[in-house]
Amino acid sequence: MKELISITSFASVSALGSTPKKIWENYLNKQHFLSSKEIEDSKAWVAQLTGEDKHAIEEVQNSDNKYKNLDPSVLYTLFVARKAMEQTDWKSSDNFGINIGSSRGATSLFEKYHKEFLTTGKSSTLSSPTTTLGNISSWIAHDLQSNGPEISHSITCSTGLHSLLNGVAWLQSGMSEKFMIGASEASLTDFTIAQMQALKVYSKENDEYPCKAFDLNKTKNTMVLGEGASVFCLENGSKENAIAFIEGVGYATEVLKHNTSVTTDAECFQKSMKMALGTISPDEIDAIVMHAPGTIKGDQSEINAIQKIFCNKTPFLTTNKWKLGHTFGASGLLSLELAVLMLQHQQIIEVPFAESQHTPKKLNKILVNAVGFGGNAVSVLITK
Template sequence: MQNQPIYITALSSISPLGTSLKEAWENYKRPDHFLQQKNYGTVAAWGSALTEDAQIKILDLKNSDSKYKNLDPSVLYAIYASREAIAQAGWKDGNFGVNIGSSRGATGLFEQYHSEFIQNGEASTLSSPTTTLGNISSWVAHDLQTQGPEISHSITCSTALHSLLNGVAWLKSGMANKFLVGGSEAPLTPFTIAQMKALKVYSRYDPSESEGFPCKALDLDKKQNSMVLGEAASMACLEKGNIQNALARIEGLGYATEILEHNISISSDAVCFQRSMKMALEGIDPKEVDVVVLHAPGTIKGDLSEVAAIKKIFGKDMPALTTNKWKLGHSFGASGMLSLELAVLMLQYQEFIGVPYVKHDAVPKQINRIMVNAVGFGGNAVSVLLGKI
């Protein structure tokens, strides 16, 4: 039972790329980005928001039930994407587990409630139950009327891939047959953006410049940090056994944590990524990996260290490297699952999606295996190796 393969049988997301895999793929084929400069309260910054169509769907969801009117966008995004995922997978009996995480959780509501407290000296009745991190999985489980375990966690930016790790562990243990896993994030709020700016990692791109890309993720020659936040939720349905019509097979999993030397740093050659990738490759020749979808947040040190780690593991047989953060920003706890979605799309369509301002020397003619990386503050790395069905 433990050795049965684990398959991804459905994927769904709501993001700046749209609300369907077809829409996401069409937007990946376009060379332009989805980052916009605007004011978030008193903070002016680049950001990547949901499409207008997606925002309308979230508003419809919010107004569909009186209980949903007081929920944070991060919870509503998760409910929407989760409904779509289980519909794709054909799960109808509610007999599955839920593990959805978030780096920040209900940050929009938290900021609102805290502002009201500062002004009035009193907290709103719903301020506590609607801002806990457990809020997301709990509401999804309630909405889908599930009968299995429901788990929430935050492992910063590697949260969604840690959810996948946990789902696989439950399946392999025999304690569950199906698991819904993913991440949700709505970080385009004044205080969240201000926090990133305080770390000196946020994009200061001037639109009058000629390059045209506020986030230069995977540009190893950039002279300044260029991270941009984006909002999204992304979910995957996991099942074990030989599943027909599955989207991809999970062929390897790896994880590692570095000793913390600084609140946000990892080592110059990302030892955590070296360990997680090596674990994910156990029993598989690195030459058989065609593409790596990098975490690559758009920071100088973050991007350089991850590429250095990949070179350590793959040596002269370097796979093609890509990322999606230049296009849709960094959605913190949801970002790893969005990267996994890109990987599955490339496996399905057999086409490599590169970064327009990066010269790609190794573009594979056939794509059979893709590795997906994510890492959070303090070096919480996860690597997932996917195989074509």
């Protein structure tokens, strides 16, 4: 990277809540925020937004008549984008870009309109414009009245951190002064959960922790799907009002050996972490917020990759999916939020059922990982 990127504000909504204070409070306890949801004739573990946040999102939906037919994935982002903007000195007249991604996109509406088509043989007038991938960024730009570029993309579960990569590229190229990046996932639908169950990765656990992300002794896959959205405001250079800095970024893609898995030693993670570190010694990294989806192979391959890069001095490791579920495209940015909060509060967040680790004396540099189906890995290095 040419120079540091400042994170000047962020906002999110997930099963942990929607304010930094509440989210941090929920990170400090050993409680998970997963609940049981009726799916067809059975039940499945999910991580749902709180009733309070759903009500606030309904208010956003009612704030503009044009928002009434939008998918929840768009509404979630409208909710958090407004919050992030309130914390900055940005104006609609500023030259700022928007890149919001999603792995699944308008899942609820797509399933609704497809069901109507199967029943009636006709498609709703709004079925196309409300389910296109570019829908999210376009509506955020409309709501914020921005003048910069609007980008949407889908790169499975690393979508959010790929949004960050795009923002960094635009800023460092000089093509934009400020950039809002984010990702949203509203995929707690019967069909989407059934897809994950068909892959044999979904949790059937009934004990204290349904999702055993970062439990390397588990004998079953324990992924649990969550919903949420996250947005970060980025600016080039070292700003006085920066919350944290992006010091390095890395990315890599593996040659596909299977549609859904990465190699045993996660070669993509090894490459992305090396790139993010650049000339920085691995010994300087205090913690890593892992992708760790809660699957046997997914968790272990990432650990193997970390051990390859960091050898005998592994940083403190953590993950948040046992607590708020796997939010697909939004997961990387929710992991980034955890990393920023740990830097702010100078406190690690442990996984209660993981093996004990050495606690760093201070937190200065944290690495964040995300990977999607097919080995699309991204690593981001942030610092105080």
